[in-house]
Amino acid sequence: MSKEENILSVSELTGLIKTVLEESFDEVFVVGEISNFKAHVSGHWYFTLKDANAQISCAMWRGLNNYVFFTPQDGMKVIVKGKLTVYPPRGSYQIDVRSMQPAGEGELQAAFEKLKRKLAEEGLFDEKYKKPIPKFPVKIGIVTAIDGAAFRDMISIAKRRYPLVELIIAASKVQGEGAANEIAASIKLLNKRGDIDVIIVGRGGGSLEDLWAFNEEIVAREIFASKIPIISGVGHEIDFTISDFVADLRAPTPSAAMELATPNSEQLFAFIDEFLYYINNRIFEITSNYKDKIEHLIKSYGFRLPQDLIKNKIQFLDSLLYRFQNGIESKFNFESNKVALLAHKIESFNLEKTLKRGFTLIKQNDKYIPRLKNFSKGIPVSIKFFDGEIKI
Amino acid sequence: MAKKNDKNFEQSIKRLEEISNQLDKEDIGLDESIKLYEEGIKLAKYCYDTLKEAELKITELKKEVENSIRED
Numbered sequence: 482m483s484k485e486e487n488i489l490s491v492s493e494l495t496g497l498i499k500t501v502l503e504e505s506f507d508e509v510f511v512v513g514e515i516s517n518f519k520a521h522v523s524g525h526w527y528f529t530l531k532d533a534n535a536q537i538s539c540a541m542w543r544g545l546n547n548y549v550f551f552t553p554q555d556g557m558k559v560i561v562k563g564k565l566t567v568y569p570p571r572g573s574y575q576i577d578v579r580s581m582q583p584a585g586e587g588e589l590q591a592a593f594e595k596l597k598r599k600l601a602e603e604g605l606f607d608e609k610y611k612k613p614i615p616k617f618p619v620k621i622g623i624v625t626a627i628d629g630a631a632f633r634d635m636i637s638i639a640k641r642r643y644p645l646v647e648l649i650i651a652a653s654k655v656q657g658e659g660a661a662n663e664i665a666a667s668i669k670l671l672n673k674r675g676d677i678d679v680i681i682v683g684r685g686g687g688s689l690e691d692l693w694a695f696n697e698e699i700v701a702r703e704i705f706a707s708k709i710p711i712i713s714g715v716g717h718e719i720d721f722t723i724s725d726f727v728a729d730l731r732a733p734t735p736s737a738a739m740e741l742a743t744p745n746s747e748q749l750f751a752f753i754d755e756f757l758y759y760i761n762n763r764i765f766e767i768t769s770n771y772k773d774k775i776e777h778l779i780k781s782y783g784f785r786l787p788q789d790l791i792k793n794k795i796q797f798l799d800s801l802l803y804r805f806q807n808g809i810e811s812k813f814n815f816e817s818n819k820v821a822l823l824a825h826k827i828e829s830f831n832l833e834k835t836l837k838r839g840f841t842l843i844k845q846n847d848k849y850i851p852r853l854k855n856f857s858k859g860i861p862v863s864i865k866f867f868d869g870e871i872k873i
Numbered sequence: 874m875a876k877k878n879d880k881n882f883e884q885s886i887k888r889l890e891e892i893s894n895q896l897d898k899e900d901i902g903l904d905e906s907i908k909l910y911e912e913g914i915k916l917a918k919y920c921y922d923t924l925k926e927a928e929l930k931i932t933e934l935k936k937e938v939e940n941s942i943r944e945d
Contacts, residue, residue: 617883627933636931645882645927651934670934746924749886753917756889763896764910771903801907 492569499567502574506565511537511576512584515557528553530561530576538575539563547658549581551693554592558584589689593696596723600698605705606726612710614730614741618678620647621742622671622709624664627652631685631714631735638736643743649677655684660694665703672707679742680707682724683714683735695722704728714738765805772798800868836867882923885916892916 489497513530520526524543529536539561541549553559563578583589600606621639625632627650639646651667654660664682671677682704684692694700695715704711704727713728714735725731732738775794836842842865843850850856863872892913896906 617886619879636929640929643927644929645924647930647932649932649934667934749920749924752886753889753921756893756913757917759893760896760910760913764906767896767901767903767906 491572495567495569495572499569502565502567508562508564509576510560510562512558512560513537515553515559516555518553518555520552526553526578530559538573539578540575541578541581545579546581550657550660550690551583551589551592552661552697552699553581554595556595557592558588560584586689589693589696593723596696596698596701597726600701600723600727605701610705612729614710614712615678616744618646618742620649620677621739622674622677622680623648623650624653624667624671624680624682625650625684625735626655629655629685631683634685634736635681635683635739638739639743642740642745644746646743649674654694656687656691656694661697661699664694665699668700668703668707668711672709677709680709680711681714681732681735681738681742682711682728683732683738684716685735686717686720692716692720692722695724697723700724701727712738712741761805765802768798768801768805772802796868803868836865839867841866882920885920885923888916889913889920 511530513532513536516529516531516536518526518528524546526539526541526546528539528541530539531537541561541563559581560583561576561578562580563576565574566577567574583592604610623632623635625635632650636648639648649671651671653663653667655664668680668682671680682695682700684695692715695713701723704713704724710729712730712732713722713724714732714737715722715724716734718733721731730741732741772795775798843856844863844865845855845857845860848855861872863870892909895901896909896913901909
């Protein structure tokens with residue numbers, strides 16, 4: 482019977498279907514919404530693409546999905562490119578996806594909002610988890626591209642503000658495939674070292690797509706898990722990423738992040754300055770008060786203390802006052818060149834210590850004579866002791 | 874003279890603040906105030922030298938990052 486001649490086995494029919502489908506649809510572009518997205522441990526992705534009336538299974542192999550800059554989420558509208566394949570053991574067909582992109586920037590924005598909501602509900606952005614940023618870091622970990630402008634900017638700011646610090650750069654890709662994984666791994670690694678005071682995670686400006694790694698869940702979770710405080714500095718002032726919300730401190734740019742991570746040397750010099758000014762004034766004040774007190778006591782009660790003892794005491798205080806007053810005098814024109822004067826002050830303090838130990842200085846014509854060859858016979862000499870100066 | 878950056882710098886700056894506060898007390902003794910004064914001058918010099926002579930150090934961690942990715 483001719484009818485019987487047309488009888489096909491299941492395998493034969495499936496084989497025919499396979500040939501027809503695979504030859505007819507060897508390159509298709511399909512737009513649809515992702516559902517049931519699963520990233521298998523093998524690295525392959527499985528999901529369903531659907532619209533209001535139909536759905537189709539999809540698979541995207543590891544190696545190809547590396548090139549997708551974002552992690553797909555259920556509900557996200559994407560455009561995939563691929564070919565149709567039939568799997569005979571199950572009698573099913575699916576799209577073998579070669580590449581994938583969001584159906585529009587709105588899709589990324591929606592994915593961003595969705596993840597933000599989810600992490601906010603979990604408490605990852607809560608103020609109570611924010612760690613304080615240390616004032617005087619010894620080592621700053623940096624997670625960024627080592628050849629990027631952001632890193633160069635951060636170096637120059639650290640150099641200018643606080644060259645005392647050491648930068649530990651954990652070089653990472655900051656955009657494109659694998660960037661999120663590298664950023665997360667770098668944060669983890671810096672945490673393992675145990676000697677980092679603060680971490681800066683960042684990159685320079687770019688499109689939403691360029692900055693996307695900083696919106697990935699894996700990065701957000703690693704920032705949250707970090708035991709070391711993290712400052713984020715991603716893109717420009719107007720760019721907000723998920724990383725910014727999780728970080729302990731958000732900086733508008735990578736450069737600003739470095740500024741927030743370091744104290745300002747100029748302010749520290751000014752602080753040292755003010756300190757010296759203050760203690761010089763104060764020690765003079767204290768010493769004068771003691772001198773007044775002693776003199777007052779002697780006058781009002783007519784103490785019968787041995788004269789030598791009183792004299793010694795007054796002399797001691799006078800020598801202190803002399804020394805402290807000199808300190809103040811050098812302070813008066815401090816404004817003109819603070820740094821030079823500060824250095825001078827410190828030197829003159831050393832000089833005073835030397836004098837105190839019993840050494841003296843010799844001057845002729847108001848110039849110090851450090852060597853025998855500088856000495857001229859027959860010219861008046863003045864000798865500077867710790868407690869005074871005499872002319873001979 | 875100035876040491877490599879470590880916690881000493883931070884501690885020294887904090888100590889300067891303490892010294893200011895202690896010297897500020899009305900009833901401070903003469904001996905004590907002179908001791909504090911000398912300590913303050915010494916520490917201020919240490920801080921100044923350390924900051925002035927500091928040179929930025931940069932260390933790269935690249936290789937270890939690759940290892941850790943392989944581990945994972």
